[in-house]
């Protein structure tokens with residue numbers, strides 16, 4: 278059963294088409310993350326679902342009910358904003374009960390729900406304070422509580438953690454995950470932090486210029502990105518892209534533009550279509566899937582590289598190098614001895630690489 | 642080594658930097674401020690001392706000298722006995738007229754303008770931009786153009802020369818600038834707050850009264866001060882749209898001060914003027930702090 282179903286949604290701001298014929302369905306109880314660069318229309322989509330923006334075309338169903346023309350409060354959604362958006366002149370309790378008073382619930386029921394929500398979020402001791410007297414993390418908790426008391430089917434989060442410092446962000450991230458496991462609501466969560474996306478999501482929707490590029494589990498998006506944009510967007514440090522051609526030599530091989538002694542054998546790679554000879558492509562290799570030293574010898578492809586720059590990042594070190602004039606980055610263990618100008622033996626398995634059309638940038 | 646010797650002969654700088662109190666900058670700064678303050682305070686001083694003197698003392702001509710014999714007679718006369726035309730009940734009638742004009746006008750104009758501003762800032766209804774343009778345009782039309790048409794309008798409504806007529810006039814003329822003021826203030830309130838209230842099920846009025854208004858106290862204070870002083874001090878509309886019975890205080894003051902019959906009673910005139918100015922003055926004193934706060938509120942976030 279679908280909790281949310283969006284059909285052919287379009288939204289323009291004046292002449293600017295922000296969302297173009299967008300389709301999306303979210304399962305009941307699913308945690309869906311909308312991920313994308315700034316300005317790609319994530320917040321706009323969320324606001325459309327919430328009913329805070331008038332759409333130009335399309336339909337929105339929540340719980341199998343067509344809510345396209347419904348007021349935000351009638352849609353059965355709760356929303357948490359980036360700026361917390363707490364009512365500054367009301368106490369925490371006032372903030373939590375505002376929606377319930379608007380819905381004309383009985384005093385006892387309001388009391389009960391506020392108590393329940395504040396217990397879950399551990400803000401019972403803060404109920405009489407004003408938002409100004411709360412820390413950032415506490416404020417965001419109250420903001421979540423405001424959605425929680427309404428007892429709704431769908432939670433919408435618009436970058437709820439991006440105003441918090443790094444440590445608090447990880448803490449609250451886990452809390453949100455716990456909350457989801459406990460409540461089993463459908464959640465749509467906007468972020469441009471890919472770690473948040475990977476850790477929280479059942480499925481991720483990668484958005485670009487108002488279109489959903491790929492909608493899948495974090496694992497598949499990471500290992501089988503549908504195009505070069507998605508491949509480059511997910512993963513940190515970003516994927517290496519080597520430009521070259523596919524040649525046929527009994528088996529498909531990759532020939533790097535600019536020349537390289539290696540010509541990796543691609544017969545293990547699962548092509549989605551038959552490739553015509555001399556097709557120009559990008560060969561994408563994740564820095565994490567490159568191995569060095571003795572392990573590299575066991576890889577189908579291995580070769581020596583000169584180290585140009587290296588960046589220690591704690592457990593790993595990111596090494597910058599070049600293959601035939603094209604940039605190539607990979608990770609080594611922090612204990613590997615490396616020095617600028619030295620060489621390392623590195624290797625990878627083409628079966629775990631991604632190959633994209635040079636022109637269309639679609640996965641091959 | 643010479644360096645360290647040099648250092649030891651001078652005091653090693655530490656802590657707050659010493660300041661010269663009588664520096665040239667300070668003398669010029671405080672000197673100018675003093676002159677300006679005196680410039681503004683002297684007329685007030687003259688008015689107060691004159692209003693406390695009897696006529697014989699005033700005829701001596703020393704306007705700066707303090708009263709030898711303090712008398713409140715001129716104040717009482719100005720309030721309760723001074724004559725304007727046929728009426729001889731002093732300024733008190735004008736005072737109460739002004740109160741009856743100011744309170745409803747301030748209330749009506751602020752209530753309507755704040756709701757207008759809120760609707761313009763938050764509910765982007767169809768034609769909002771056109772409405773806003775017309776409003777801005779309205780703020781710049783010279784009053785003089787509208788005086789006569791409004792006389793006709795009020796006459797047709799049957800409230801020309803009556804208090805409700807003047808109240809209506811003040812409410813209308815306050816509208817453009819007040820709406821602008823409120824709209825600009827409401828646009829500085831984060832939009833997400835408004836969205837949150839909508840998700841929470843508050844409607845047009847609920848959001849206005851429960852979310853927007855409590856956050857906008859400073860701007861309401863600014864608007865109240867602007868309107869109270871503006872309407873209280875108004876002379877032009879008072880003269881045109883009322884008659885002697887309904888004259889506001891300013892018009893009555895003018896008639897007392899400019900009356901051509903009898904001797905000029907300077908002490909009574911001064912007392913009358915001070916009485917008239919007392920209301921705006923009190924408003925400023927009471928709300929001075931809030932006023933400054935309100936003007937800058939919203940300039941910076943947080």
Ligand SMILES: Nc1ncnc2c1ncn2[C@@H]1O[C@H](COP(=O)(O)OP(=O)(O)OP(=O)(O)O)[C@@H](O)[C@H]1O
Nearest residue numbers: 290293295313314315316317318319320321322469
């Ligand atoms: N009120 C508006 N009027 C005109 N254009 C707008 C308006 N709001 C947003 N846009 C445009 O719509 C596009 C999408 O905006 P949106 O806020 O959805 O981006 P986003 O994906 O949430 O970005 P971010 O990660 O920075 O929050 C942007 O290009 C933005 O400039």
Ligand SMILES: [Mg+2]
Nearest residue numbers: 319320321435
């Ligand atoms: Mg956004």
